[in-house]
Amino acid sequence: xxxxxxxxxxxxxxxxxxxxxxxxxxxVSWGRSNxxxxxxxxxxxxxxxxxxxxxxxxxxxRFGSEVFRASPRQADLMIVAGRLSKKMAPVMRRVYEQMPDxxxxxxxxxxxxxxxxxxNYAIVQNVDSVVxxxxxxxxxxxxxxxxxxxxxQLQKKVRGEVFxxxxxxxxxxxxxxx
Amino acid sequence: xxKLKVAPGPAGKAEFETKLLRINVGPQHxxxxxxxxxxxxxxxxxxKRLSPQIGYLHTGFEKTMEHRTYQxxxxxxxxxxxxxxxAHDLAYVLAVEKLLGAQVPExxxxxxxxxxxxxxxxxxxxxxxxxxxxxxxxxPFFYTMRERERILDLFELVCGVRMNYGYFRVGGLAYxxxxxxxxxxxxxxxxxxAMLKQYEALFAKNDIFLxxxxxxxxxxxxxxxxxxxxxxxLRASGVxxxxxxxxxxxxxxxxxxxxxxxxxxxxYARFMVRFKEMSESLxxxxxxxxxxxxxxxxxxxxxxxxxxxxxxxxxxxxxxFHFKLVTEGFHPPRGEVYVPTExxxxxxGYYLVSDGGSMPYRVKVRAPSxxxxxxxxxxxxxxxxxxxxxxxxSLDPVLGDVDK
Amino acid sequence: xSAVALIQALGGKLTDQPQGYPAxxxxxxxxxxxxxxxxxxxxxxxxxxxxxxxxxxGHRGKRFxxxxxxxxxxxxxxxxxxxxxxxxxxxxxxxxxxxGANFLEREVYDMxxxxxSGHPDLRKLLTPDELDGHPLRKDFPLGETPTLFxxxxxxxxxxFRAGLTGQDTGLTGFxxxxxxxxxxxx
Numbered sequence: 001x002x003x004x005x006x007x008x009x010x011x012x013x014x015x016x017x018x019x020x021x022x023x024x025x026x027x028v029s030w031g032r033s034n035x036x037x038x039x040x041x042x043x044x045x046x047x048x049x050x051x052x053x054x055x056x057x058x059x060x061x062r063f064g065s066e067v068f069r070a071s072p073r074q075a076d077l078m079i080v081a082g083r084l085s086k087k088m089a090p091v092m093r094r095v096y097e098q099m100p101d102x103x104x105x106x107x108x109x110x111x112x113x114x115x116x117x118x119x120n121y122a123i124v125q126n127v128d129s130v131v132x133x134x135x136x137x138x139x140x141x142x143x144x145x146x147x148x149x150x151x152x153q154l155q156k157k158v159r160g161e162v163f164x165x166x167x168x169x170x171x172x173x174x175x176x177x178x
Numbered sequence: 179x180x181k182l183k184v185a186p187g188p189a190g191k192a193e194f195e196t197k198l199l200r201i202n203v204g205p206q207h208x209x210x211x212x213x214x215x216x217x218x219x220x221x222x223x224x225x226k227r228l229s230p231q232i233g234y235l236h237t238g239f240e241k242t243m244e245h246r247t248y249q250x251x252x253x254x255x256x257x258x259x260x261x262x263x264x265a266h267d268l269a270y271v272l273a274v275e276k277l278l279g280a281q282v283p284e285x286x287x288x289x290x291x292x293x294x295x296x297x298x299x300x301x302x303x304x305x306x307x308x309x310x311x312x313x314x315x316x317x318p319f320f321y322t323m324r325e326r327e328r329i330l331d332l333f334e335l336v337c338g339v340r341m342n343y344g345y346f347r348v349g350g351l352a353y354x355x356x357x358x359x360x361x362x363x364x365x366x367x368x369x370x371x372a373m374l375k376q377y378e379a380l381f382a383k384n385d386i387f388l389x390x391x392x393x394x395x396x397x398x399x400x401x402x403x404x405x406x407x408x409x410x411x412l413r414a415s416g417v418x419x420x421x422x423x424x425x426x427x428x429x430x431x432x433x434x435x436x437x438x439x440x441x442x443x444x445x446y447a448r449f450m451v452r453f454k455e456m457s458e459s460l461x462x463x464x465x466x467x468x469x470x471x472x473x474x475x476x477x478x479x480x481x482x483x484x485x486x487x488x489x490x491x492x493x494x495x496x497x498x499f500h501f502k503l504v505t506e507g508f509h510p511p512r513g514e515v516y517v518p519t520e521x522x523x524x525x526x527g528y529y530l531v532s533d534g535g536s537m538p539y540r541v542k543v544r545a546p547s548x549x550x551x552x553x554x555x556x557x558x559x560x561x562x563x564x565x566x567x568x569x570x571x572s573l574d575p576v577l578g579d580v581d582k
Numbered sequence: 583x584s585a586v587a588l589i590q591a592l593g594g595k596l597t598d599q600p601q602g603y604p605a606x607x608x609x610x611x612x613x614x615x616x617x618x619x620x621x622x623x624x625x626x627x628x629x630x631x632x633x634x635x636x637x638x639x640g641h642r643g644k645r646f647x648x649x650x651x652x653x654x655x656x657x658x659x660x661x662x663x664x665x666x667x668x669x670x671x672x673x674x675x676x677x678x679x680x681x682g683a684n685f686l687e688r689e690v691y692d693m694x695x696x697x698x699s700g701h702p703d704l705r706k707l708l709t710p711d712e713l714d715g716h717p718l719r720k721d722f723p724l725g726e727t728p729t730l731f732x733x734x735x736x737x738x739x740x741x742f743r744a745g746l747t748g749q750d751t752g753l754t755g756f757x758x759x760x761x762x763x764x765x766x767x768x
Contacts, residue, residue: 040208044235044578045260045342047212048304052330052340055323070208085581087710088205088213088234095206114729117253121717121725122238122709141341233708238724240693241717245724276601403626403655406682417655424658514600516651518660525628529600529651533638542631544651549628552685581708 026159032076032102033155034064039075039099041092043082046109046141050081053144060144063151072098077154078131079147083111084124096131104158106150107133110140198226205234209312209567212577214551216566223562228555232548235581243541247507248274249348251538255528256342258543259579261304264290264297265521266543267346272427272517273528274348277510280482285473286350287429288466292363293336293345295459295466299370300329301522302452302459309449309571310381313390318380325373328366335359348508349477360467367464374457382453391446395557395569398443405556406549409524411573414451415443421520433465445565448572482508507536516544523547523574547579597664605649605662610673613665617650617676625652625661627676630686632694636720644668646696650676667696675701693718 006014011021042050053060054068069075072095084092096105107127110116113136115125127133134157137150198219205213213234219227239258243251255270256263268290275282307322330340335356337345345352381387397407402415412419420437422430438454440447476483484503485496510532518527524546531540550573557569594606594616608616629651635641643666650663665673675698676683687698688707695716698704715722 041206043213045257048260048341051308052323052327055327056320057324057327068208072206083235083237085234085236085710086713087236091205091234117257118237118242119724119726119729120238120242121713121723122236125727125729143340233706233710236708238717241722241724404681406627406680406686408628419655516600516603516660516662525653527629527651529629529631529649531633539638540633542629542633544629544631548685548689549682552682 029159033158035066036064036077036104036151036154036158037075038065038068038077038079039072039095040068040070041078041080041095043080043084043088044111046081046112049141049144050079050108050147053147058144058148060148060151063148063155065151072096073100075099076103077106077151078103079106079108080112080127080131080133081108083109083116083118084127084130085122086124087122089124089130092127093130104134104154105131106135106137106147106154108137108139108147108150109142110138113138116140196221203566209570211308211570211575212580214570214575214577214580218563218566220563223564225558225561225563225566228558228566230551230554232551232577232580235577237578237582239582240541240543244538247536248510248538249503249507251541252346252348253344255543257578258545258582259521259523259526259547259576260341261301261576262294262297262522263341263343264294264346265519265526267343268294268428269517269519269521269526270528271346271348272519273515273530274510275477276517277513277515277530277532278348278482278508280349280477280479282350282428282477283474284429285471286475288470289351289355289475290346290428291430291433292463292466292470293333295462296329296332296363298459298522299456300326302456303329305452305522305571305574306377306449309568309574310387312567312571313387315381315386318377321373321377321380325370332359332362332366335362347476347483349479349483351475354475360470363463363467367460367467370460371457374453378453388446390565390568391449391572392442392444394445394565395561395572396442396444397553397557401556402443402553405553407524407553408546408549409520409522409574410451410455411448411550411553412524413437413439414447416441421518421525425518427517427519430462432469433462435459435461435465445568445572448574452574509534509536518544521546523576523579524550543582545579545582547575547577548582551575551580594663600662603660603662605664607664607666610665610667610671613663613676614674614679616663617679620652620661620663621679623654624656625654627651627680627683627686628653628660630676630683630690632690632696632718634694634718634720644671646694648673648690648696669695672697672699674699675704677701692716695719 052058076099078096078099080092107113111118111123112127115123119125124130135150135154137146139146198221200217200219202215202217204215215231215234217229217231218225239254243254246254251270252267255266259266303322303326307319310318333343334340336359337343397415399416402412402417408419416439418437418439423437435458438451438458440451480499485499489496490500512532512534514529514531516527516529518525520526525544526546527544529542529544530538533539554569554573558566594608594612597605597607599605627650631649633647633649635645635647646667646669648665648667652661652663667673673696675687677687678700685707687701688704690696691698691704692706692708693716709717
């Protein structure tokens with residue numbers, strides 16, 4: 001069809017013929033949200049539930065997390081699963097800094113989000129003080145379905161479809177600006 | 179260090195001197211089964227020295243449990259070894275009950291045994307899944323996880339959670355089993371042997387599995403005993419020690435089950451011992467289910483167990499007991515106690531010191547994985563670096579248990 | 583002669599704790615001979631741990647006890663060796679007898695500060711290098727810190743527990759109302 005028809009026809013008609021309109025930003029964030037590759041950062045009990053979320057019953061791979069990359073340089077999502085001890089905190093910061101931008105962090109479980117049931121000399125009380133966290137998942141441990149829900153919320157956040165209480169759209173997350 | 183003979187190069191030398199290479203494995207590593215850090219000295223691919231650096235998951239359990247009541251300690255014990263949480267719960271609860279002199283009714287004991295053995299099967303399934311995953315085979319992981327999900331469904335029926343249960347109480351259990359549990363467990367027992375045959379078909383005769391596990395990481399009987407190895411790894415080296423039969427607790431003397439042992443002490447033996455243990459645990463579950471009779475599930479002593487909810491509406495004493503138990507907790511007499519049990523990893527025991535207060539004075543967890551990890555060095559020495567991964571997998575450490 | 587009797591002949595005294603198992607109290611100097619004797623008898627070391635008696639009501643004697651959990655395979659019997667020592671004293675290491683005591687003694691050193699003379703590699707095992715002090719000692723605080731959230735709120739966990747222990751009301755001073763807590767010995 002000629003260029004003239006492109007301007008004259010309705011958007012719906014064009015979509016039926018296979019031509020979609022979008023912005024580059026939306027396209028890129030759509031691609032990013034559907035291919036979040038987590039880096040393996042399982043620490044304790046939540047790591048077991050994270051492994052269970054990849055098994056055949058709760059398949060995390062259908063949301064795009066096809067592989068859990070062992071090397072942080074090939075991953076863009078870090079799921080902090082388990083209690084973070086103060087000895088491990090510098091290691092975690094280093095792994096986070098090795099991940100290329102854009103990157104996101106899910107804090108899985110009560111221990112990562114707030115120290116959980118351990119408030120003592122050994123556990124970091126909020127992982128947010130070491131790495132910037134996007135999604136907190138409560139639970140001890142959170143069910144695999146809860147982790148899948150968290151990944152879905154992160155996908156929404158990456159695409160910019162998140163709204164606050166008043167109904168105003170929150171800006172799209174640009175990981176490289178943090 | 180070694181000297182290799184090569185063809186003479188431009189400088190005319192016919193010998194090539196090498197040095198030891200020190201590399202760091204972990205703590206963030208896909209194959210170390212948790213946050214374990216190893217500092218390895220390599221000569222080519224051969225390991226000359228291995229030094230585990232642990233503590234990256236140190237949570238201060240023992241110190242924290244000194245600031246919680248005895249009943250609240252049950253929430254902490256199963257988070258140490260999160261793969262066999264019921265074993266820690268059982269060991270802790272048995273220790274407190276020994277201190278108190280509590281009488282646990284028979285039904286509660288049998289249900290405890292059923293759940294602990296099911297958890298042992300789930301832990302061994304995870305061992306197989308991740309152990310063979312470390313070898314590079316992805317498929318058995320999904321098969322074993324399928325069975326593990328069924329066992330976790332059973333736990334969810336009883337306790338409401340799949341992992342990190344809060345079901346055992348000092349004096350018995352929190353509440354009774356739901357009706358659906360027994361038919362569901364019997365269905366699992368009926369179908370499980372066929373699944374075990376499937377796993378056997380998947381890897382037991384596989385050439386790659388056999389060549390990567392046979393003769394690898396041999397731990398002799400003397401080395402195993404010198405390094406205080408316990409559990410399935412010790413039984414794979416020829417010592418038939420199983421605390422369920424050597425020092426029976428919680429009614430284990432009533433059940434008829436065998437303790438599989440092997441003599442070769444290599445990775446293959448450790449895998450096969452755990453494989454056979456799964457069917458033995460299933461036998462125990464079946465026998466315990468057959469002997470389950472209706473009855474109370476808590477020690478009737480009101481100073482230890484909470485009174486049933488209906489009594490709170492009519493009896494003032496029940497309300498007072500309830501109040502005291504929930505706010506303050508019970509006071510065991512002064513003394514020290516130790517109860518050895520068998521977890522999926524080895525000998526597990528809680529050494530409790532009581533000073534007469536409502537919180538323990540000292541809780542020492544004899545964690546099996548910490549002692550087992552020491553046997554990693556003799557197993558890996560003069561072996562290849564790739565075999566180290568299999569050695570770690572076969573010793574089955576859980577870092578929560580190691581670092582406490 | 584049984585192992586227990588031989589160890590008593592070396593100078594140890596039978597104690598009555600823990601319940602149900604024989605336990606022999608020794609001086610640090612008697613420990614190496616007792617350990618070698620136990621090994622000859624066929625005992626295997628299962629655990630080495632420390633006990634701090636600082637706040638134990640009614641305790642007279644030295645501050646620390648290092649306890650050795652030994653197990654005999656053929657007879658399925660257990661024996662505990664208890665060594666009493668004060669702050670600053672050291673205990674001879676048994677790693678030359680049982681190499682499996684290596685990590686176990688390092689853990690006691692890390693948690694209590696008790697040094698083991700003759701240990702091949704005595705350094706911290708579990709706690710980070712930045713942590714000064716020995717956590718399981720009774721005068722080391724639990725280290726409760728508030729959890730800071732992004733909006734600046736914080737939870738004071740000590741207040742929840744002040745009602746139970748009667749100690750340490752935390753940052754807010756709230757004692758949980760009617761629950762004053764029960765300390766041991768009251």
